[in-house]
Amino acid sequence: MxxxxxxxxxxxxxxxxxxxxxNEILKSxxxxxxEAGTRLKIQYLAKRYGxxxxxxxxxxxxxxxxxxxxxxxxxxxxxxxxxxQQIRDIYQVRRILEVESxxxxxxxxxxxxxxxxxxxxxxxxxxxxxxxxxxxxxxIDKKTHLTIVNAAGNSHLKHEIIRYERLMNTxxxxxxxxxxxxxxxxxxxEILEAMIHCDQKSxxxxxxxxxxxxxxxxxxxxxxLVEFQQ
Amino acid sequence: xxxxxxxxxxxxxxxxxxxxxxxxxxRLVNRALASEIGVSVIPIREAIHRLVSEGLVIHVPGAGAFxxxxxxxxxxxxxxxxDALESCVAAEASRYITGEQLEELEELLVRAKxxxxxxxxxxxxxxxxxxLEHWLDDERQFHELLVEASRNPLLAxxxxxxxAISNIFDAQRHDPRLxxxxxxxxxxxFKAEFLQVLRNRDASLARKLMSQQIQCGRKMVIEYFxxxxxNQN
Numbered sequence: 001m002x003x004x005x006x007x008x009x010x011x012x013x014x015x016x017x018x019x020x021x022x023n024e025i026l027k028s029x030x031x032x033x034x035e036a037g038t039r040l041k042i043q044y045l046a047k048r049y050g051x052x053x054x055x056x057x058x059x060x061x062x063x064x065x066x067x068x069x070x071x072x073x074x075x076x077x078x079x080x081x082x083x084x085q086q087i088r089d090i091y092q093v094r095r096i097l098e099v100e101s102x103x104x105x106x107x108x109x110x111x112x113x114x115x116x117x118x119x120x121x122x123x124x125x126x127x128x129x130x131x132x133x134x135x136x137x138x139x140i141d142k143k144t145h146l147t148i149v150n151a152a153g154n155s156h157l158k159h160e161i162i163r164y165e166r167l168m169n170t171x172x173x174x175x176x177x178x179x180x181x182x183x184x185x186x187x188x189x190e191i192l193e194a195m196i197h198c199d200q201k202s203x204x205x206x207x208x209x210x211x212x213x214x215x216x217x218x219x220x221x222x223x224x225l226v227e228f229q230q
Numbered sequence: 231x232x233x234x235x236x237x238x239x240x241x242x243x244x245x246x247x248x249x250x251x252x253x254x255x256x257r258l259v260n261r262a263l264a265s266e267i268g269v270s271v272i273p274i275r276e277a278i279h280r281l282v283s284e285g286l287v288i289h290v291p292g293a294g295a296f297x298x299x300x301x302x303x304x305x306x307x308x309x310x311x312x313d314a315l316e317s318c319v320a321a322e323a324s325r326y327i328t329g330e331q332l333e334e335l336e337e338l339l340v341r342a343k344x345x346x347x348x349x350x351x352x353x354x355x356x357x358x359x360x361x362l363e364h365w366l367d368d369e370r371q372f373h374e375l376l377v378e379a380s381r382n383p384l385l386a387x388x389x390x391x392x393x394a395i396s397n398i399f400d401a402q403r404h405d406p407r408l409x410x411x412x413x414x415x416x417x418x419x420f421k422a423e424f425l426q427v428l429r430n431r432d433a434s435l436a437r438k439l440m441s442q443q444i445q446c447g448r449k450m451v452i453e454y455f456x457x458x459x460x461n462q463n
Contacts, residue, residue, distance in 0.1 A: 057276055061283045067384040071280070074234045080383075089384045092318075096385075100314040154307040156395075159285055160388065 021049055021059035023170045029068055029082050030174070030225060036081040040069055065163045066090065084219045090164070091215030095208055097161050098145065102191065102207045104152035106200040113147045118192040125185050137181045138172055144188050148195075175221050180214075187213060235273035240280055242267050247286055247297060248397045250404070254299040258287060284391045286398060300399050302455055308395060309448035313441055315389050316373075320424075320440035321433040322380035331379050332428060338372050339421045346414045357409040365409060372421065399451070408454075416446075 025045070028034040040060050042053050049056070060077045063069045067090065069077045080086070105114070121140055127133055142165060149158045187210040194203035243263065246252040258278060260271045267274070278295050281287040287295050300308070345365055349357045357365065373393070377386045420443050427435045 061280055065283055067387060073237055089382045092382055093384050093388055096314050096318045154310055156307045156311045
């Protein structure tokens with residue numbers, strides 16, 4: 001099968017074996033190689049990716065955590081149904097979590113970290129669009145959401161939000177979000193600005209809009225991928 | 231084969247957590263659990279890994295795995311998250327709930343009202359053990375139905391995991407004396423009002439009511455927490 005370029009490149013920067021396997025399985029789900037109902041067999045996958053079973057099990061638990069697979073009795077982990085609707089579901093959950101995160105963070109007295117990310121984002125907006133720029137954009141994306149949930153100071157919320165970090169990382173990398181970076185930078189600035197002004201309501205709305213926009217971009221991409229398969 | 235052992239171990243430990251036999255703060259000893267269940271330590275390790283991912287167990291590097299223990303702040307945080315998630319479910323459910331699902335909720339309400347009358351007959355003015363268990367079962371069903379009606383399986387999964395964490399904390403709170411006629415009546419009132427809002431398909435009111443209900447629950451848990459602290463001192 002011919003694959004879209006983004007899925008064939010090996011340019012993904014991999015931070016850990018766990019993330020690497022997570023990416024690989026996810027790509028196979030995106031391309032339709034692993035259809036709904038496919039069993040994620042440890043022995044087979046360990047051989048396929050040339051890894052031991054430990055990071056593989058971790059990656060499978062991570063995939064289950066964000067809904068791409070589920071444990072079923074006596075069958076181990078099984079791939080869930082996948083399509084635009086599932087992506088919408090994921091972004092709906094993320095929106096609830098991230099909006100709550102912004103709301104809680106607005107009660108935080110110390111805005112130093114938020115201000116720092118704000119300045120960094122502004123600097124990025126005016127920086128040269130060189131190769132480094134894209135890398136810095138993905139980094140600031142991660143950092144912004146993490147800084148907000150840290151300011152929110154709710155460990156349960158953080159635990160939930162971090163589940164999606166690995167997934168968003170993969171999606172950003174294989175989706176070639178480059179052309180959307182301009183959009184998300186200005187969306188982030190809107191959120192951060194409202195937070196600095198302690199405007200809880202506007203900050204929450206800005207975050208809600210940001211996640212909705214990101215969800216829409218991803219759904220469009222996934223839909224084109226599904227069309228491509230047919 | 232190995233997979234099913236992991237599954238078996240997972241179910242076993244989870245049951246022990248939710249009934250309170252493995253209380254918060256208790257260390258999970260791989261080898262002891264393995265011989266108890268009759269499996270090797272490998273599936274135990276995997277089961278614990280899953281429980282860590284679900285937030286029921288915490289892993290302390292160098293010390294091992296422990297049943298999650300809550301302090302007041304932790305409980306508060308849990309309720310903040312549940313409020314956000316479950317009020318959103320309430321709003322979504324009001325959009326998508328089917329006639330059949332509404333009927334099932336209706337039936338649970340009728341049963342709850344019947345339970346109130348049974349509890350009223352008790353001489354001490356609160357439930358007995360059997361009534362409490364029946365009540366909690368129906369409560370769980372009511373919420374599961376709602377979550378199902380929201381039509382987002384991922385949201386359902388996240389909520390169920392947090393309800394499971396709440397259950398661990400609640401296991402010690404499962405005291406029939408806490409289910410008084412007044413508490414039961416108030417819950418019925420909420421359910422009746424909430425059902426009406428669902429029938430009217432009023433998303434914003436559904437969200438508001440659910441949020442209030444969760445804040446009520448939060449207040450009760452915090453009060454119980456303080457009460458226990460006082461009794462310990």
